[in-house]
Amino acid sequence: MxxxxxxxxxxxxxxxxxxxxxxxxxxxxxxxxxxxxxxxxxxxxxxxxxxxxxxxxxxxxEAPASVLRGVVIVDPAPVDDPTPVVAAGDAPPVAVHREGARFDVARALxxxxxxxxxxxxxxxxxxxxxxxxxxxxxxxxxxxxxxxxxxxxxxxxxxxxxxxxxxxxxxxxxxxxxxxxxxxxxxxxxxxxxxxxxxxxxxxxxxxxxxxxxxxxxxxxxxxxxxxxxxxxxxxxxxxxxxxxxxxxxxxxxxxxxxxxxxxxxxxxxxxxxxxxxxxxxxxxxxxxxxxxxxxxxxxxxxxxxxxxxxxxxxxxxxxxxxxxxxPAEPAPSSLDPSLQAIADEELDRAMAEWHAQGGTVLALDPSTGEILANASRSARSSYVPGSTFKAITLAAALEEGALSPDERIDCARHDGGIYDGDSNGVLSIPEMLAVSSNIGIAKIYDRIGPDHFDRWLRAFHFDAPARIERGPAMGVGGAGTATPLQLAAAYATLANDGVYIAPTSTRRKGPVPRERVVRPETAHTVLSLLQRAVNHPRATSKLARIDGVPMAGKTGTSVWSLPDGTEAFYASFVGVVPADAPRAVILVGIEQARQGESGGKVAAPVFARVASRWLRGAR
Structure with a gap:
């Protein structure tokens, strides 16, 4: 039975x-x-x-169709008092992580x-x-x-x-x-x-x-x-x-x-x-x-x-x-792509074993439908401080507000609000700022938007509004506040879908897809173009995310924050769009507590490259 x-x-x-x-x-x-x-x-x-x-x-x-609002994971300790982020670094992984035998709940019952x-x-x-x-x-x-x-x-x-x-x-x-x-x-x-x-x-x-x-x-x-x-x-x-x-x-x-x-x-x-x-x-x-x-x-x-x-x-x-x-009505077919899901599981296990990580996520969305194509998760937390992957959202908000021109050059040497870069920088173009992940440059763009207008854009991209103690330039660079992997992937999918947000779902869409315009098409195209140029820049933190023969756009993130018990939490991540010229998937990779707090460019970017290239080869 x-x-x-x-x-x-x-x-x-x-x-x-x-x-x-x-x-x-x-x-x-x-x-x-x-x-x-x-x-x-x-x-x-x-x-x-x-x-x-x-x-x-x-x-x-009939039963209501389930729509995922976030990654379904129990968060054992809420994030308190997140601290600003510094990002950088790169290098490839190996090995396989094996899970222990699972308890057979059905047999026990x-x-x-x-x-x-x-x-x-x-x-x-x-x-x-x-x-x-x-x-x-x-x-x-x-x-x-x-x-x-x-x-x-x-x-x-x-x-x-x-x-x-x-x-x-x-x-x-x-x-x-x-x-x-x-x-x-x-x-x-x-x-x-x-x-x-x-x-x-x-x-x-x-x-x-x-x-x-x-x-x-x-x-x-x-x-x-x-x-x-x-x-x-x-x-x-x-x-x-x-x-x-x-x-x-x-x-x-x-x-x-x-x-x-x-x-x-x-x-x-x-x-x-x-x-x-x-x-x-x-x-x-x-x-x-x-x-x-x-x-x-x-x-x-x-x-x-x-x-x-x-x-x-x-x-x-x-x-x-x-x-x-x-x-019960026959459940709607799962949106998961079996091939991509298998690849995501294998590559996540491999990365966790290589970096002795405590958890991780590989999440893929179809930007045109919001369907979740893969969701490999060994995560210990439901949300995290997103780090520099959030800078793309700040750029989109600034372009929509008219507070930024994509051809501008910004002095990234110093910020009066206590924001710092990992290395010293001078005047940088926007792609250069993204390539080296300049916190100072993005913080100055945030200052032009202002906290009230920035809160409005957070809600437009379906992020939670921050507490007042978290407001400030650190929000713009992704060093304060928290998000789930699904929220951030859906925000990048909005940019990959001509600025239209589609709620993520774990089942195949039937009928018209609910669409919500967040930014103008030209804004979405500009941000993707800037991300693509940043990945291909000689100084890019995300050079290990590149895929031969495939145009792609994306951003690394490395976040560090304090847990309630006084220990530090590390999250190395990368979010990318492939192919950049005709987006088929947004893929987010997040690795928790990687050995020695390694960066998103070093830990997560290579995982993205392997997952995306293996999937695209098999899908051709």
Whole structure:
């Protein structure tokens, strides 16, 4: 049995039992026999649901399509007080990272279910053995046999009667050959009490309550984990006793006398309960409700007619078929490219092993559809300080604001806000600033935009607005605030898609793609062109991301920040677009806690190059 089949039928059973229990208040004015019939049919239906679901055509229930909003990873420690970033460096990796054996959750759940079912069945089996032993040792009684003949004439069914010293109150047992067991000394009861007792037990025989009881126990065994099945069985036990009491009164017994008999039998000891496979007459927990119902004047007592019972059975049968045929709508096909996913997994494992990293991500998006083509993740964090990969977003915002010309040259020697470069720089063009990843130059561009306008562009690119303590030039260079890999990849996909944002999804798109313009096409094209020129610059930090014969654009990032425990976190990353002239994918590589805090150009850029080149070769 597959986990999906098991879960689906467990849910179907819960729905069916839920419908039966919800119907109980609406049947308050009906007879107990009617309510008992509904519950019995529902419990039987629960056992039939897996069979019916296997042979009937399915009708699918639509569920909302899932749209990924971020990488699904638990973040063990939130990022506090991120510090400014310094980026640089490069060199290639090797080796393979192997994961340990995974715990088989499906098999474990199957074992737990089987253990629970076995315990319920063992209890039922022990009750069956004990009951049959009691029947074998019980003796016939002339007095009870005479009364039985009279009761059988009233109820229209037959059963044997035996006297036993092993029970304190009457009970009935037997699926196909019913036997009424009465306690020792009961020959001294009055004829009317004996008659009432036998009427009650023969009512159970007529209703086939022993068979229904066994079926209910099987339902408990199969669905032991579902509280609804136990609620339904408990309610069934109450209603079947009320229905048997009603049958006694319909047969002519006086309500007050029958109530006195029931109280007397229950109060005579009843220390030895009937085995689980027998139906005891005087269960003390039900006495108050039963006596109240017995003496109630205005109460429906007759069982449903054959016609009405057929209507109820038909309604439950329709419900069983409908519930059994219901199935979740076929999930939309995954957007993952199997080839690219396999490459991403292999190259991420290789890089993590080479750099002794604690985590990492290789994420690929189709910029024209937002579909996630690959999502290899061994990440320990859900978000990170993005570092210099964020500088492309700052450039796009500045170009849209009219605060920057792509042909400008900016003095990158000094910034008054405490922003520094890894190496000394003078006046640089925009591609040169990107090539050497100048924090000072980008910080000066941020100053032109201003924090309020920059916050607006963060929201436009679907990043969270920063806290006020994080605002400042460090935000513009990617040294403050946090983002998820998916947010940053989607922002680059916006630039690769002519400035139009498309929400990422893990399933294949159907119908029109929801589009949201963020920047003008000319702005998006300019930023990609600047990133492409920066990658090919002789001083580029991202030279190891280059792919022979394939134009590509991208940016390295190396971020360092303080964790709450005082240790430093390192994130080496690269985000690239391939091919740059006709974008087919945005690929983000992020490596966490690489050995000795190595840079994005050295750690992540080569991973990008291998992933992109292997995929493009295979896709041609």
């Amino acid at each position: 597959s986990p999906g089949f098991f879960v689906a039928n467990a849910l179907r059973g819960a729905v069916l039992l839920g419908l039966a229990l919800v119907a109980m208040p609406f049947l308050r004015g009906a007879s107990a026999a009617t309510r008992r019939l509904v519950l019995a049919l529902a419990l039987g239906g629960v056992l039939l649901v897996p069979i019916v679901s296997s042979i009937t055509p399915s009708w699918h229930v 199957a074992c737990v279910w089987a253990l629970g079912a076995l315990l319920v069945l063992v209890r039922l089996g022990v009750g069956l053995v004990r009951t049959r032993a009691i029947v074998r040792r019980a003796a016939e009684s002339a007095a009870w046999s005479r009364t039985m003949a009279r009761a059988q004439a009233s109820m229209g069914v037959r059963a044997a009667v035996r006297v036993t010293e092993e029970l304190d109150a009457p009970a009935v047992t037997g699926l196909f050959a019913p036997v009424v067991l009465v306690p020792g000394g009961s020959e001294q009861w009055s004829e009317e009490r004996r008659h009432a007792v036998l009427l009650h037990e023969l009512a159970h025989v007529r209703q086939r309550d022993c068979l229904v009881h066994a079926m209910a126990q099987l339902a408990c065994a199969v669905h032991w984990f579902d509280p609804l099945v136990w609620m339904a069985v408990r309610r069934l036990r109450v209603e079947r006793e009320l229905a048997a009491d009603d049958a006694v009164l319909v047969a002519g017994a006086r309500a007050s006398a029958y109530a006195e008999d029931l109280l007397a039998i229950a109060g005579a000891g009843a220390s030895r309960a009937a085995p689980s496979f027998a139906l005891g007459m005087a269960e003390r927990s039900q006495l108050v409700a039963r006596v109240t119902a017995i003496v109630a004047a205005a109460r429906a007592r007759r069982p449903p007619s054959r016609f009405r019972a057929g209507i109820l059975a038909g309604g439950v049968a329709v419900s069983v078929v409908a519930v059994a045929a219901a199935a």
